[in-house]
Each structure stands twice: as structure tokens, then as C-alpha cells.
Amino acid sequence: MNDMTSEGPMVEFRKDLFADERDDNLNEVGKPTRRQDILGHVTGRSPFFDDHLFNGLLHMRCARSPHHHARIRRIDTSAAEKMPGVVRVLTGRDVPVNLNTLLSLLDFGLDDEPLLSETKVAYIGEPVAAVIAETEAQARAAASAVHVEWEVLPHVLDVEEAIKPGAPAVLDIYPNNKFVYHGKYDHQKLRYGDVDAAFRGVDHVVEGRYQMSPIEQAPIETCGAIAAPEQNDRYVCYTSTQALFFSLGTAAKMLKIPSSRLHFIGGTVGGGFGGKVDSIHEPLAILGTMLTGRPVKYAWDRAEEMQVGAPRGAERWYITDGVMANGRIVARKFIGYFDAGAYTRLSSYAIIKGVGHLPGPYTIPNVYADVFCVYTNRTPATAMRGFGITGVDFAIEAHMDKIAETVGMNPIELRILNAYRDGDMKAHRREAKNCALIECAQVVAEKAGVTLSPEFKAATSMTGGGGARAALPAFTATDEDGRVEGFAATSYAKKSGASSAPVPGAAPASRPARVQASAQSPARPAAQPASPPSAAPVHTADPADKKPARSGAMRFSSLSGFRRR
Amino acid sequence: MTVHKGRGFAAINYPIGMNLGGDPSQALVHSNPDGKFTVALSAIDLGQGMKSVTRQIAAETLGVPVEDVYVDTADSDTGPHDMGSFASRGTHRMGNAVIRASEEARQVMLEAAAEELEVDAGDLVTDGKGNIHVRGAASRSITTMAAAQAAQFRQGRTIAGRGIFLIPLSEVDPETGEMSPVTTFAHAAMLVTVEVDDETGEVAVTDMQSAYEVGRALNPKLVEQQLRGGAWMGMSHAAWETTEPYYPTRDHRPEDFNTYIMPGPGDLAPHHISILERPAADGPYGGKGPGEMCANPVLPAVVNAVYDAVGVRIDDLPVTPEKVLRGIQAIGGAKPRQAL
Numbered sequence: 028m029n030d031m032t033s034e035g036p037m038v039e040f041r042k043d044l045f046a047d048e049r050d051d052n053l054n055e056v057g058k059p060t061r062r063q064d065i066l067g068h069v070t071g072r073s074p075f076f077d078d079h080l081f082n083g084l085l086h087m088r089c090a091r092s093p094h095h096h097a098r099i100r101r102i103d104t105s106a107a108e109k110m111p112g113v114v115r116v117l118t119g120r121d122v123p124v125n126l127n128t129l130l131s132l133l134d135f136g137l138d139d140e141p142l143l144s145e146t147k148v149a150y151i152g153e154p155v156a157a158v159i160a161e162t163e164a165q166a167r168a169a170a171s172a173v174h175v176e177w178e179v180l181p182h183v184l185d186v187e188e189a190i191k192p193g194a195p196a197v198l199d200i201y202p203n204n205k206f207v208y209h210g211k212y213d214h215q216k217l218r219y220g221d222v223d224a225a226f227r228g229v230d231h232v233v234e235g236r237y238q239m240s241p242i243e244q245a246p247i248e249t250c251g252a253i254a255a256p257e258q259n260d261r262y263v264c265y266t267s268t269q270a271l272f273f274s275l276g277t278a279a280k281m282l283k284i285p286s287s288r289l290h291f292i293g294g295t296v297g298g299g300f301g302g303k304v305d306s307i308h309e310p311l312a313i314l315g316t317m318l319t320g321r322p323v324k325y326a327w328d329r330a331e332e333m334q335v336g337a338p339r340g341a342e343r344w345y346i347t348d349g350v351m352a353n354g355r356i357v358a359r360k361f362i363g364y365f366d367a368g369a370y371t372r373l374s375s376y377a378i379i380k381g382v383g384h385l386p387g388p389y390t391i392p393n394v395y396a397d398v399f400c401v402y403t404n405r406t407p408a409t410a411m412r413g414f415g416i417t418g419v420d421f422a423i424e425a426h427m428d429k430i431a432e433t434v435g436m437n438p439i440e441l442r443i444l445n446a447y448r449d450g451d452m453k454a455h456r457r458e459a460k461n462c463a464l465i466e467c468a469q470v471v472a473e474k475a476g477v478t479l480s481p482e483f484k485a486a487t488s489m490t491g492g493g494g495a496r497a498a499l500p501a502f503t504a505t506d507e508d509g510r511v512e513g514f515a516a517t518s519y520a521k522k523s524g525a526s527s528a529p530v531p532g533a534a535p536a537s538r539p540a541r542v543q544a545s546a547q548s549p550a551r552p553a554a555q556p557a558s559p560p561s562a563a564p565v566h567t568a569d570p571a572d573k574k575p576a577r578s579g580a581m582r583f584s585s586l587s588g589f590r591r592r
Numbered sequence: 593m594t595v596h597k598g599r600g601f602a603a604i605n606y607p608i609g610m611n612l613g614g615d616p617s618q619a620l621v622h623s624n625p626d627g628k629f630t631v632a633l634s635a636i637d638l639g640q641g642m643k644s645v646t647r648q649i650a651a652e653t654l655g656v657p658v659e660d661v662y663v664d665t666a667d668s669d670t671g672p673h674d675m676g677s678f679a680s681r682g683t684h685r686m687g688n689a690v691i692r693a694s695e696e697a698r699q700v701m702l703e704a705a706a707e708e709l710e711v712d713a714g715d716l717v718t719d720g721k722g723n724i725h726v727r728g729a730a731s732r733s734i735t736t737m738a739a740a741q742a743a744q745f746r747q748g749r750t751i752a753g754r755g756i757f758l759i760p761l762s763e764v765d766p767e768t769g770e771m772s773p774v775t776t777f778a779h780a781a782m783l784v785t786v787e788v789d790d791e792t793g794e795v796a797v798t799d800m801q802s803a804y805e806v807g808r809a810l811n812p813k814l815v816e817q818q819l820r821g822g823a824w825m826g827m828s829h830a831a832w833e834t835t836e837p838y839y840p841t842r843d844h845r846p847e848d849f850n851t852y853i854m855p856g857p858g859d860l861a862p863h864h865i866s867i868l869e870r871p872a873a874d875g876p877y878g879g880k881g882p883g884e885m886c887a888n889p890v891l892p893a894v895v896n897a898v899y900d901a902v903g904v905r906i907d908d909l910p911v912t913p914e915k916v917l918r919g920i921q922a923i924g925g926a927k928p929r930q931a932l
Contacts, residue, residue: 038816038865040809045870049808049878054720055652056877059813062644063663064637095842133614151842185840209766217769238908240834243852270676271634271666286668294666299638300825304678330847338835366840379764380611380679383773388605396769405842410678412825413884416606417891424602424892425907428899438896438932442603442781456770463805463870467781468603470803470866475599475783477932505767 044466064295073295076265079253081322085114087315088166090156090173091335092148095182095404096195099146099155103174107158110172112165114319117157119145122314123283128371129305132276137200140370140407142281142310147180149197149369150406152335159315159323182404186343186364189403197369197402202511206367206375206400210516213399213509215382217361219454220393220500222349225358229349231433235426239342239418241366243333244411248297250336251326252308254316262313263290269303277306278313289313301410302336305372340374340408341366342418346426349393354434354444359386363398363419368407375400377415383455384416387423388464389445390496394454397509439472443483450493458497462488593791597798598901599932602892603781606885607774608872609681614761617681618672619689621650621697623751627722627740629654629697631663634671635686640883641814642682646690648811649876653694654701655718656736672754680881683810684776687876688757696753704743704751705734759874776872778880779805782823782889783932784861786897790926793913795898797827797861802889805868807880812867815882819865822886827861828854829887830894831911903927 042051051057067073090107104116119125119141126138144155156173160166181195188194189204197204205213226232252266262284268274268291275291278284296303308325315323327336342365349358363381367374378398386394413420431438443465451459465488472479609615620632631650637643643663651658665671674686699713705724706713709732717727718736725733743749762772785799800823809815832853837844846852871878895906903926904919920926 036864037862038812038867040812040867040869041803042869044868049869049871053652053877054655055648055658056810057808058648058658058811060644060648060658060811062641062814063647064643151845184842188840209764211766215764215769216767218767219769236907238839240829240839240909241836242829242833243835243846245833245852245854268676269636269638269678271636271668271671272673273676275668289668291668292666294634294636294643296636296638299636299677301678303638304676329849333835333847333852334845341836341839376611379771380607380773382769383611383771384607388603388777388779403840405836405840412822413606413888414679415611416884417829417888420602420604420888421891421895421909424604424889425895425905427602428600428892428896429905432931438601439603442601446603447605454769455773456768457772461777461870461872462605463779463868464603464605464781466868466870467779467803467805468601470868471601471781471783471801474803474864474866475801477601477783503768 041470075248075295075297076251076253076267076293077326079265081255084253084322084324085159085161085315085319086163086166087157087159087311087323087325088163088170089154090158090170090175092151092153092155094148094177094179095151096180097148098178098180099144099148100176100178102155104156106174107169107172110165110169112161113158113169114161115159116173117143117159117314117318118155119143121318122281124281127277127281129277129373130376132273136206136371136375139198139200142307149404152406153369157311157315159319184403184405186366186401186403189401190399197404201402204402206371207511207514210514211510213511214397215378217382217385217394217396217454218503218505221502221504222358222360222393222395223504225393226349229357230352231350233348233350233426233430233433235346235422235429237344237346237422237425239421241338241341241408242411243338244300244302246298246300246302249327249329249332250303250308251324252312253322253324254312255322256316256320257290261288261290262316263292264309264313266291266293266309267296267303268293268306268309269296269299273304274306274309278310281310282314282317300412301414305337305409334406337368337372337407337409339411340368344419344422346422348426348430350430350434352434354436354441356389356391356430356445358393359391361385361396361398363396365398365400366405366408367400367402368405369402370407371400372407372409373414374408380415381419384419386454387420388447390447390451391445391454392500439468439477440479440483442468443486448488448492451496452499456499459492464488593789594926596788596790596901596926596928597785598788598897598899598930599783599785600893600895600897600900601783601932602889602896604885604888605777605779606680606888608684608776608778608881609759609774610675610679611773612762612764612771613759615675615681615685616756616758617674617685617689619686619693619755620672621693621753623697623701623740625741625744627660627735627737629656629661631661631690632671633663633665633686634668634674635665635682636677637665638677640682640818641811642677645683645810645814646686649687649690650694652877653691654698655720657720657722660722680884683879683881684875685757687879689755691755691876692757693753693755696755697751700743700749700751701736701739704747704749705739707747708734708739708742775874776807776880778807778882778885780885780889782893784890784893784897786894786901788898788901788916790902790920793917793920795831795911795916797831797894800861800863802863803866803868804882804886805870806882807872807875808869808878809867810877810879815867816865818882819886820863822883823863823890824860826887826890827894830891830909834910837912900929900932903929
């Protein structure tokens with residue numbers, strides 16, 4: 028299956044590797060079958076959302092904030108309403124439930140973002156009114172005639188500036204511009220072993236600071252939706268969403284309408300890359316249809332796609348590694364900041380994903396991470412290809428080369444030396460299996476003509492792991508840094524913080540704050556507080572103050588019954 | 593002016609599916625009276641080939657030719673719930689749901705065939721070409737069409753199946769981060785060659801050598817397309833694109849492809865791809881998701897290669913000519929290393 032060129036094969040399948048783990052005699056799987064929808068695509072006949080142009084279709088355009096951060100004193104739509112072709116101008120008052128967070132469907136996080144903002148804006152481009160008109164040009168003209176009286180507020184754009192005392196509050200509901208994890212901490216922790224103790228015994232400490240740039244998903248088809256009245260008091264919505272039921276559930280919640288009255292159609296989308304999960308267009312287009320009785324299209328133009336559409340967010344990572352002279356990494360510490368922009372969207376989730384990924388594909392006996400979801404006055408960030416992983420992988424792999432230089436090793440050999448193997452314990456306390464990092468490194472080295480020493484050439488993911496490498500750390504240093512009060516735990520949190528998976532040799536835990544893997548653990552350093560400030564269940568006295576009622580909206584987690592209380 | 597060549601390496605793994613589970617997918621499969629199958633989903637085909645890969649998985653499991661299967665997605669009136677196409681979850685989660693739905697439908701199809709052939713359903717096999725026959729006795733056979741017609745019009749059976757795949761939600765320990773993030777990991781390694789112009793600071797990626805481990809290449813052409821496109825995106829992210837070149841300031845704010853710069857076809861480097869397949873225990877036919885991880889190794893490999901070429905470490909993406917030139921100035925001229 029090799030396409031040969033003068034420079035060698037462009038694609039090769041290394042069927043020789045892991046051959047005994049695979050049955051290659053299948054009928055359809057493994058065949059280069061032509062795609063089901065290719066004829067429609069190459070002849071321009073595949074129906075995308077924007078091909079459903081109903082008679083009498085109305086067009087929606089939003090009036091947006093020109094400021095990074097401002098209070099809204101007054102929105103005057105009277106001039107816009109008198110413009111030619113204008114059918115209706117919507118503001119936040121027209122949205123039945125004008126506050127949402129995308130992951131409320133998973134019961135994760137507090138509702139923080141309006142569909143149309145009424146009191147305050149927190150980024151340039153934030154929508155405050157939606158004009159519905161007979162033509163797109165008329166809607167565009169009228170949107171610019173919406174008059175808003177602004178009171179400009181101080182803004183903050185850098186993640187580390189945003190968490191300093193006295194920084195402007197981007198979102199009122201989270202303290203110090205930081206998302207709250209598990210109702211308890213202003214960051215997500217990873218604690219495995221004791222990095223500080225390990226640093227004291229290493230030959231080298233290698234430090235680095237890495238900045239991940241924000242980028243645009245840049246799909247060819249910009250985000251959009253077309254809604255229309257359907258028979259029997261229902262609404263149909265053609266959409267470019269990447270997640271049909273996320274968008275349907277979000278629309279049902281914000282429009283206070285049962286899902287049985289919504290008919291969502293999509294599935295053929297002109298590229299997404301993560302930028303089409305935010306479910307903004309569907310509720311607005313359907314609301315327009317509900318209030319005008321006519322089909323309504325709401326889609327971004329390219330400028331909006333790039334500046335209003337949520338990009339991959341910026342991330343900043345600090346890595347400190349403790350390394351032995353032979354290249355073994357024995358301690359790795361991360362401090363990470365995700366720039367969520369003005370609202371949470373999915374950044375909170377990406378951090379948990381990223382923390383579960385640390386310290387990368389390497390077996391390191393001591394790992395520590397504090398990762399913060401930080402609000403700034405920029406366009407909210409959202410998912411993009413590799414969400415939660417791409418940024419930290421950039422940091423880790425740039426850092427690995429610094430380590431290779433520090434200890435004078437071939438960088439590929441350094442990766443193989445530290446690579447995780449089948450049976451190793453990972454920092455999130457689960458065993459590694461089905462590993463193949465070493466083999467990938469070896470294949471590339473061979474192709475590129477990088478000579479590996481016999482030891483590294485002979486290494487495999489299938490042997491050399493487990494045993495002592497499967498053991499949990501004898502002692503893990505924990506702390507209560509970043510504790511917050513007054514928040515209820517929601518999804519992704521254990522009720523009391525106690526470990527659900529049994530830790531070998533652990534004493535029955537009555538306190539959540541320590542994990543001890545064996546009786547012979549060394550005593551804790553004196554700096555450790557004698558006991559956590561509070562071992563009682565997380566304070567839940569005022570969740571109603573923090574969390575608007577959900578009006579019986581769809582929730583995947585509760586519906587599926589896997590939210591544990 | 594001198595153009596310096598450098599090489600850089602990176603290796604990564606990638607978690608497949610929504611972190612912590614809790615992201616179910618469902619599928620429904622049914623037969624028409626003539627033995628052709630429809631698969632109803634709510635998955636999204638973003639161009640990655642969602643319809644095609646689920647179609648192949650359904651055909652494989654049902655034991656019928658791929659032409660006899662059509663995938664219909666995403667209509668919320670007919671397709672059951674799915675979390676969506678993101679997090680490299682489509683092939684893994686939905687592929688498993690389709691397998692389960694297809695297995696249930698296949699069982700009814702075999703029972704219908706068994707009744708017609710007067711044999712035990714457990715003795716029947718499919719040949720993948722539209723026939724069902726007794727194992728070891730190819731002449732005792734019935735077409736899937738005849739079996740479907742018999743089921744529908746004589747036996748009163750429904751050749752249909754339901755499937756769901758759910759990894760229950762894992763909780764996270766607030767104190768230690770203990771969690772079950774995902775069950776399956778893909779892998780990759782990448783070596784890139786760059787040329788750095790020490791007068792202009794321009795960086796060109798001139799060659800890419802990669803190895804990607806994808807569990808199983810369910811459709812090798814679709815996998816290649818993902819890897820090629822994804823690596824291109826990674827290269828662009830490393831050395832071309834950003835919405836905010838002077839982060840954290842927001843002054844630039846590109847609004848079109850004249851001010852948001854991406855490489856064109858002439859900027860693409862030859863990419864030599866090796867595909868490794870170590871099947872995942874819970875992947876559909878062992879498959880993982882190649883969709884996201886393909887971009888990730890390129891970013892660090894490019895900055896590592898720039899250092900190899902001129903001795904300048906760029907820890908802030910993207911690599912721009914300005915940063916390269918300032919870096920060269922700061923170290924008093926290019927310091928080629930060519931260590932790899």
C-alpha cells in the first residue's frame with residue numbers, strides 16, 4: 028500500500044508491528060472504501076445548512092460591543108426598528124432563559140453567559156441586540172443603527188494580570204477571575220508523589236515558560252442555523268452544529284420549550300475543528316422564528332467567524348523538571364493558565380482533560396500540577412482540535428529537548444528512556460496499557476536516519492513496564508491552596524473528595540485531603556497543616572444564590588442517572 | 593544571508609473521546625424488506641468521514657457488502673442521542689454503538705435465515721457478499737434479501753438493532769486529580785526539517801517524517817486524509833497562524849484570510865507517514881481516533897527544529913520571522929547546531 032515517490036514512501040502501513048494483536052482478515056474494515064457522500068460533495072449537491080433557503084426567509088444580524096468591557100446603560104432600538112425591511116429587533120428581554128453555560132447539560136459549572144447581553148459586556152463583539160430583516164443587507168444596516176449607551180469599564184487581557192488582587196472582575200460569579208473546581212478550589216490539582224522532595228535529590232532542574240497562541244478554527248463554512256415553523260406547533264432547525272443534541276438541548280433550555288417541539292437537522296458540515304459546538308446560532312434563529320412566525324437565518328460572516336466565534340484559547344504553561352544525569356526525569360511540576368476569555372464555554376472541561384493527560388506520555392514518579400481557568404476580557408475561547416492537550420504537548424515536547432541538551436542526550440533516546448510502557452502507573456492513578464510511543468519514536472528515527480543505540484532500538488512498549496513502575500507513590504504531598512467557600516460541587520467532583528478507587532494499603536479515609544499509599548510513608552513535612560480547614564462536606568448553604576433555576580431543562584447527566592450525589 | 597537547515601523531533605500520546613467518559617452514543621439499524629440496511633445516527637460528518645466509517649463498521653458487523661448499507665445522520669426525529677463529533681470520539685464511541693446495533697440486527701437476520709434453511713442459527717455464517725450459509729457447507733445458503741423478505745412477510749420478525757456505547761462518567765478527586773480520563777490513547781512521533789533564513793527570519797518546513805499509531809486504520813484513505821490535513825494544521829499553527837500575534841494585546845484582530853495568514857498549497861512540505869496499528873481493547877475493531885492528535889507533534893517539532901537550525905528557542909507560538917530575527921540578534925548571530 029505504499030505510494031512511492033523519489034523521496035521514499037509517502038504512506039506506509041507498518042503491519043509488521045503489533046501483528047499478533049490484530050486480525051487483518053476483515054471484509055470491509057481496513058478497506059479504502061470511497062466515502063458515502065463524496066459524489067454529492069464533489070458535484071456541489073450535498074445539502075449543507077445554508078442550502079435550505081425557504082421562501083420568505085428573514086436574516087438576522089447582531090449589534091455588538093465595541094468595548095473590551097463596559098456596562099450597558101441603555102439599549103435604544105427605536106431607530107433600527109424604523110429602518111427599511113426590519114421586521115423585529117430582539118434584545119435580552121426577548122430570550123426566555125437568557126443565561127446559560129454550555130456544560131450545564133453535564134451539570135458542570137454555573138450559568139454565566141447571556142445569549143443577548145442586557146447589563147454588561149465583557150469582550151469586543153459581545154452581542155446586545157439581534158435585528159431581523161427581509162434581507163441581510165437591511166439587517167446589517169439596522170444592526171449598526173442600534174444605539175447603546177456604554178459606561179466603559181477597566182479591562183484585563185492577560186491571564187496572570189487577571190488573577191492579581193484588584194484586577195477588573197470579568198465575571199461576577201467566580202472569585203478573582205478563576206473558575207471554581209468541585210465547589211472547592213480555584214484550580215484543578217494534580218498531586219502524585221512529592222515533587223519538592225524529589226527536586227532536592229536531582230542532578231538538574233530544568234525550567235521553562237511556554238505560551239500557546241490562540242488560533243481560529245477557520246472552517247470553510249462559517250457557523251450558522253436556519254429555523255422555520257414546522258407543522259403541529261414545532262420548529263425545524265437546519266444547523267452546522269458539531270453536536271446535534273448539545274445544540275438541541277441548549278435551545279430547549281434557553282427558549283423554555285420541550286425538545287419534542289424541536290426538529291434539528293444537520294450532519295453534513297463544512298469543517299468544524301471544534302468551533303461549532305457552542306450552540307449560539309440555533310437558539311437565536313429559532314427565537315427569531317418564534318417571534319416573527321417566519322423562517323430566520325442567523326449565520327456569521329467571515330469577520331464574525333474570526334473575531335466573535337470562539338477561537339482556540341491562549342494557554343501559558345510553566346514547567347519545572349527534576350532530572351538525573353542519566354536522563355531520567357524524576358519530578359515534573361506544572362503551573363498552567365487557560366485563557367477562557369469572557370465566559371466559560373468549554374475551557375473548564377479542557378483543563379480537567381489536560382490534567383488527566385499530565386505529565387505527557389512519560390512515566391515520572393512525582394508529578395504536580397495547578398491549572399487555572401482564567402477569565403479575561405477577550406472573545407470566549409472554546410474547543411479546537413486537540414482541546415486541552417495541544418498546548419501542553421507543545422510545552423512538554425519543547426521542554427524535553429531542553430532536557431536532552433542539559434544532560435547531553437539524543438532527544439529521541441531521551442523520549443524512549445522516559446516513555447510510558449504497558450503496566451506503568453500514570454499520574455492520574457490508573458495503569459497504562461496499549462502503549463505505542465516507543466514504537467512511533469523508533470519508526471521515525473529509522474526513517475529519518477537517526478541512529479539509536481542498541482538499548483533504545485530494542486526497547487518496546489510491551490516490556491519493561493509494570494513491576495515497581497506500577498506502584499503508586501509511597502507518599503503524596505497534598506495541600507489546601509486555593510480553597511474557596513460558598514460553592515456547591517457539581518459534576519466531575521466527588522461529594523466529599525474521598526477516593527472512590529481503592530488505594531492499595533490505604534487506611535480508611537476520614538479526611539479528604541491526604542492520599543497515603545502505604546503504612547511506611549514518611550512523615551509529612553512540618554509545613555503541612557495539621558488538618559484541613561474543614562473536613563465537613565462542601566458548604567452548600569447558598570447554591571440557589573449562585574445557580575439560577577433550570578426550569579426543567581434537559582440535562583444529559585441527570586437523564587442518564589450518572590450524576591452521583 | 594544564509595539559509596540554515598535544522599531538524600526537530602517530538603512525540604505525543606492522545607486521549608480518545610470525551611474526558612472522563614459520560615459521553616454516550618446511540619445507533620439504530622434496520623433492514624428494508626430486500627435486505628438493504630439503514631443506520632440512523634445523530635453523529636456529524638464534518639468532512640472527516642463519519643458516515644463512511646460507520647457504514648463500513650455496520651457492513652462488517654452485519655456481514656453484508658458495504659453497498660447494502662446507508663448511513664442516515666443527523667435528524668433529531670429519527671436519529672437517537674449522540675454527544676457529538678468532537679474530542680476524537682466519533683469513530684470510537686459511535687463505532688461501538690453501531691457494532692452493538694448491528695450485532696442485534698444480524699442476530700435476527702440469522703434467525704430468519706435459520707428458519708428458512710431449517711438449521712440452527714448458531715451454525716450460520718455470512719460471506720460478506722450478500723449470502724448466509726451453513727458453516728462449512730456453502731451450498732446450503734440463502735441470500736440476505738431472501739432472509740429479510742422471509743422475516744418481514746412470512747415470519748413476522750423485525751430485522752433491527754439498537755446500540756449504545758457508554759463509558760460511565762469518572763469523577764475527579766479534587767485533592768489529587770485521581771481520575772479515569774479515558775480508556776484509549778493514540779500515539780505519534782514526528783521529525784521535521786526546517787530551513788531558517790537568518791536575514792529575513794523566515795522559517796520554511798521542508799520535510800516531515802511521522803509515525804502515527806491509530807489502533808486500526810478502519811479506512812486507510814480516510815486515516816491518511818486526517819493525518820495529512822491535521823499535520824498541515826499543526827505546521828500552520830506552529831509557524832503561520834494566530835488571531836493575536838502580540839498576545840495578550842488584541843490590536844491585530846484579523847477578519848479575513850488576508851490578515852489571518854495560513855500556508856497555501858505551495859507551502860506544504862512532503863509528509864512521509866508511517867501508520868502503526870495496535871488495536872485498542874475497547875475500540876471498534878480496535879480503532880482509535882486519528883482526528884485531533886495528528887496536529888500535536890508538529891508544533892513542538894518545529895520549534896525544536898528552529899533551535900537546531902539557528903540556536904534560537906521560541907517558546908511563544910507562533911514562530912514568526914520577527915521572533916526568529918530578534919532571537920538571532922540576541923545571541924549575536926545564528927548558532928547552527930545540527931545536533932539531530
